[in-house]
Amino acid sequence: VNILEKEDSFILELAVPGLKKEDFKxxxxxxxxxxxxxxxxxxxxxxxxxxxxxxxxxxxxxTFNLPQIVDIDKIGATYLDGILLVSIPKKEEAKAKExxxxxxx
Numbered sequence: 001v002n003i004l005e006k007e008d009s010f011i012l013e014l015a016v017p018g019l020k021k022e023d024f025k026x027x028x029x030x031x032x033x034x035x036x037x038x039x040x041x042x043x044x045x046x047x048x049x050x051x052x053x054x055x056x057x058x059x060x061x062x063t064f065n066l067p068q069i070v071d072i073d074k075i076g077a078t079y080l081d082g083i084l085l086v087s088i089p090k091k092e093e094a095k096a097k098e099x100x101x102x103x104x105x
Contacts, residue, residue: 001013001014001062003064007096008089008090009087009088009089010070010087010088010090011085011086011087012035012064012085012086012088013083013084013085014035014062014083014084014086015082015083016037016060016082016083017082018039018082019037019039019058019079019082020079021079023037023038023039024036024037024077024079024084025037026075026077026086028066028072028075031065031066031067031068032063032064032065032066033063033064033066033075033086034061034062034064035061035062035063035084035086036059036060036061036062037058037059037060038057038058039056039057039059040055040056040057040058041055041056041057041058066088069090069091069093069094070088070089070090070091070094071090071091071092074089075087075088075089
């Protein structure tokens with residue numbers, strides 16, 4: 001997982017090749033963002049007298065504690081070419097503001 005902090009958001013990059021976007025489950029509860037995926041594969045092969053079955057089960061789960069400054073209603077995710085990107089915007093009041101010049105009178 002790569003975590004990038006920008007001025008207005010956090011970006012999580014997860015390398016998870018071989019999955020589909022339907023395999024992911026992303027939850028937010030009590031300032032914790034949990035990303036998990038589960039994939040089951042069953043291969044069956046018959047030749048002459050022998051039958052071969054293989055079960056493959058892939059699963060992962062990562063949980064991140066998020067600061068109070070994130071806007072949970074605007075969290076979004078995209079999955080493309082084996083990379084899951086989760087965008088976590090910051091609340092307006094947490095974003096850096098331009099310095100304000102205060103005039104002395």
